[in-house]
Amino acid sequence: MPKSDYISSLEMNKIIKTDHLKPETQKYFNECKDKLGFIPNVLLAYSFDEKKLDHFMGFYNNLMLDDSGLTKLEREMIAVVVSSYNRCHYCIVAHGAAVRHLSKDPSLGEVLVSNYKAASLDHRQKAMLDFSWKMTDSPESISEDDRVKLRQSGFTDEDIWDIAAVASFYNMSNRMAAALDLKPNPEYHSKAR
Numbered sequence: 001m002p003k004s005d006y007i008s009s010l011e012m013n014k015i016i017k018t019d020h021l022k023p024e025t026q027k028y029f030n031e032c033k034d035k036l037g038f039i040p041n042v043l044l045a046y047s048f049d050e051k052k053l054d055h056f057m058g059f060y061n062n063l064m065l066d067d068s069g070l071t072k073l074e075r076e077m078i079a080v081v082v083s084s085y086n087r088c089h090y091c092i093v094a095h096g097a098a099v100r101h102l103s104k105d106p107s108l109g110e111v112l113v114s115n116y117k118a119a120s121l122d123h124r125q126k127a128m129l130d131f132s133w134k135m136t137d138s139p140e141s142i143s144e145d146d147r148v149k150l151r152q153s154g155f156t157d158e159d160i161w162d163i164a165a166v167a168s169f170y171n172m173s174n175r176m177a178a179a180l181d182l183k184p185n186p187e188y189h190s191k192a193r
Contacts, residue, residue, distance in 0.1 A: 006183050007041045007044055007045050007182065007183060008041075008045050008180040008181055008182045008183070009180060009181035010045075010180055012048040013044070013045050013048065013180070016044045016047060018039075018044075018047055020050075021047060021050055021053075022050065025047075025050060025053065025054070025057075028057065029043065036187070037187055038185050038187050040094065040185060041090070041182060041183060041184065041185050042056075042090065042094075042173070042177070042182060043056075043057065045180060045182055059169065060169070063075065063162070063165055063166050063169055064076075064079075064166070068158075068159070068162045069155065069156055069158055069159035069162065070128075070159060070162050070163065070166070072102055073099065073102040073103055074125065074128060075162075075166050076095050076098040076099045076102060077099060077112060077116075077125065077128075077129060078128065078129065078132045078163065078166045078167055078170065079091060079095035079098075079166065079170045080092060080095045080096055080099055080109060080112045080113060080116075081112055081116045081129045081132050081133055082132055082133075082135075082136050082166075082167050082170040082171055082174065083095060083113075083170055083174055084112065084113045084114075084116070085133060085136045085137060086136065086170075086171065086174035086175070086178070088170075088173075088174035088177050088178060089177075089183075089184065090177040090182045090183065090184045091170060091173060091174055091177060092113050093184035093188045093189065094184050094185075094188050095109075095170075096109030096110065096112070096113060096188075097109065097188040097189075097191035097192060099112060100191065100192035100193070101191060101192035104192075106192065106193055112129075116129050116133070123153055124153045124154050124155070127149055127150055127152075127153035127155070128150070128153070128155070128163055130149075131146055131149070131150055131160075131163055131164075131167075132163060132166075132167040134146065135164065135167045135168070135171075136167060136171055147160055150163070
């Protein structure tokens, strides 16, 4: 098992120094420490190149934290289900902790990882996760019928855009995490238990 300070297999992630980052980035990292108790390893891994980090954080913050017809929990559920399909250890652990916290359900994250169809989901959530799974498994087979199912479940076209954007972001993030052998912060394992 890797040491708790292990971030990734890349040399530039072996020794992380954040004192070279802009004050705004250091402030964001301090907010992470205050809110989570640590800086997520994904942010530390990107910190070797602040321009890449800025784009990653900006896109993440827009998709996951800005106003949307999707709740924060729904967006985290998409992250877990997409990451489950991709077997992304980092995102399963990190976003599973967020699902536990937001849902106040200590088992929901694990059920979504093992088989989201076994989870107690409402029709809206099931349709959203079915679409996210299909986007991950066979994006070329997405058709208007899939979008109609989402609309019939109460999603607007703006919501469908957000579902697709969140699923796409985590497909990209999962592949980066796999390529880097990115490890989740150990603290995630005990969050919301």
